[in-house]
Every structure is written in C-alpha cells, then in structure tokens.
Amino acid sequence: MLSVKDLHVYYGGIHALKGVSLEVPQGKIVTLIGANGAGKSTLLRTICNLVPARSGEILFQQENIVRVPTHEIVKRGIAMIPEGRRIFPNLSTYENLRLGAYGRTDDVEIEQDLQWVYKLFPRMLERKNQQAGTLSGGEQQMLAVGRGLMTRPALLMLDEPSLGLAPILVEEIFEIIREIHKQGITILLIEQNALAALKVADYGYVVETGNVVLSGAGDELLHSEEVRKAYLG
Numbered sequence: 001m002l003s004v005k006d007l008h009v010y011y012g013g014i015h016a017l018k019g020v021s022l023e024v025p026q027g028k029i030v031t032l033i034g035a036n037g038a039g040k041s042t043l044l045r046t047i048c049n050l051v052p053a054r055s056g057e058i059l060f061q062q063e064n065i066v067r068v069p070t071h072e073i074v075k076r077g078i079a080m081i082p083e084g085r086r087i088f089p090n091l092s093t094y095e096n097l098r099l100g101a102y103g104r105t106d107d108v109e110i111e112q113d114l115q116w117v118y119k120l121f122p123r124m125l126e127r128k129n130q131q132a133g134t135l136s137g138g139e140q141q142m143l144a145v146g147r148g149l150m151t152r153p154a155l156l157m158l159d160e161p162s163l164g165l166a167p168i169l170v171e172e173i174f175e176i177i178r179e180i181h182k183q184g185i186t187i188l189l190i191e192q193n194a195l196a197a198l199k200v201a202d203y204g205y206v207v208e209t210g211n212v213v214l215s216g217a218g219d220e221l222l223h224s225e226e227v228r229k230a231y232l233g
C-alpha cells in the first residue's frame with residue numbers, strides 16, 4: 001500500500017532522513033521505533049508532504065505522492081494523527097469529529113463513521129458537546145484519533161499515541177488500534193513504547209539518526225538481542 005524508497009529529507013543543513021526505505025503492506029500494522037530525534041516524526045510528516053522530500057519516492061497505492069499537496073494526500077486515503085493531540089480546543093468534541101469529515105459529501109457514510117467512532121470511544125459520545133480543550137489528556141488523544149478516522153482513511157498513521165497517558169489508557173489505546181485494524185484499516189505506528197508497539201505490529205523498523213538500522217516481524221524484533229538492549233530495557 002505504501003512504499004518509501006531511498007528518502008532523503010533536510011531541515012536546512014540537518015540531514016534528518018538519510019535514505020530511508022520501508023514497506024507498509026495493505027492490511028498490516030507496521031511500527032517504527034527508535035530514540036528521540038531519530039527521524040520518525042519527520043518520516044510521517046514527509047509522507048503527508050508537510051515537509052518536502054529532497055529525493056526519493058513515496059508510493060501510495062502505486063502512485064508517487066512526493067509532490068502531491070497534503071489535502072490531496074488526505075483525500076486519497078492517508079490520515080495522520082500527530083504527536084501532542086492537535087485538536088481545536090474551542091470547538092466541541094462533536095465539531096472536532098465533524099471537521100475530520102471536512103470535504104466529504106457522503107452524509108450517510110459520515111453519520112455511520114461518527115457512530116463507529118462513538119462506539120470505539122464511548123467517552124466521545126458522552127462528551128460530545130463539551131469544549132474539546134477541557135477534555136482530559138487521554139480524551140483529547142482519543143478525539144484526535146477519532147477525528148482522523150472521520151476522514152475514512154485507508155492508511156492511518158499515528159505518532160506516539162500513548163505518549164503521556166496513564167498505563168490503563170495506554171492499554172486502551174493499543175486495544176483500539178487493534179480494533180481499527182480489524183475494520184480493514186492499514187496502520188503505521190510510531191511508538192516510544194517499543195514493547196507494546198512490537199506486540200501489536202506485524203512488522204517493525206528500527207530507526208536511528210535518519211537510517212533504518214534493523215527491521216523484521218514484530219515478534220522477531222521483540223526477541224532480538226539488539227532491540228531488547230536498546231529499546232526494551
């Protein structure tokens with residue numbers, strides 16, 4: 001579904017991605033793990049064309065999307081949930097979700113998707129009229145994921161969804177990722193929580209200073225000596 005080939009990205013003089021290649025096959029959960037500053041968020045931002053690629057290819061459903069504008073990439077079926085729950089604090093929960101469907105005109109399906117999001121996150125239904133800025137951190141994270149789902153993505157990219165959440169909510173988020181995946185949505189997941197991420201993932205990539213240094217099936221990486229030492233403590 002998504003195929004990244006020899007991708008190079010710079011921020012001014014900083015070479016943030018140094019020839020990254022990876023594959024996200026349809027229907028799979030793929031995770032990127034790696035230390036802070038390794039380039040994981042940069043990769044997601046570049047896929048959405050929020051950051052320009054210097055060279056390399058990003059194929060989504062066989063088409064190179066490197067120069068495609070971000071809104072068009074969303075329309076083609078990629079949703080990204082950035083780190084840090086960027087919701088609209090002055091709008092209600094419902095309004096935030098509805099904005100996820102901005103540009104869609106299939107009202108019947110939009111309503112179905114909204115009901116699906118409420119089913120995944122019953123708390124969002126309970127709090128649908130609450131100003132989103134007053135939701136708890138965990139609720140805002142759920143809202144951010146819900147809003148991404150309202151674009152009806154084929155590929156959902158999540159940047160550290162468990163960051164800053166209490167352990168019980170971390171479990172819940174991973175449970176929800178499984179649930180979303182069961183609905184046929186392909187997932188690319190960035191996580192600091194390597195253990196939880198590798199447990200849900202079909203495949204994983206380890207990123208270090210702008211390079212993929214290791215990759216393999218989730219359970220393979222889970223048992224790899226290198227990964228255990230560096231990321232699982």
Ligand code: ATP
Binds near residue numbers: 037040042043
């Ligand atoms: P984290 O887990 O801490 O978010 P990451 O793996 O997602 O880390 P990136 O955010 O992709 O890492 O950053 C990769 C490198 O690019 C870092 O050295 C970072 O300082 C640098 N970088 C990121 N964004 C910018 C920017 N807007 N301008 C300059 N340098 C940047």
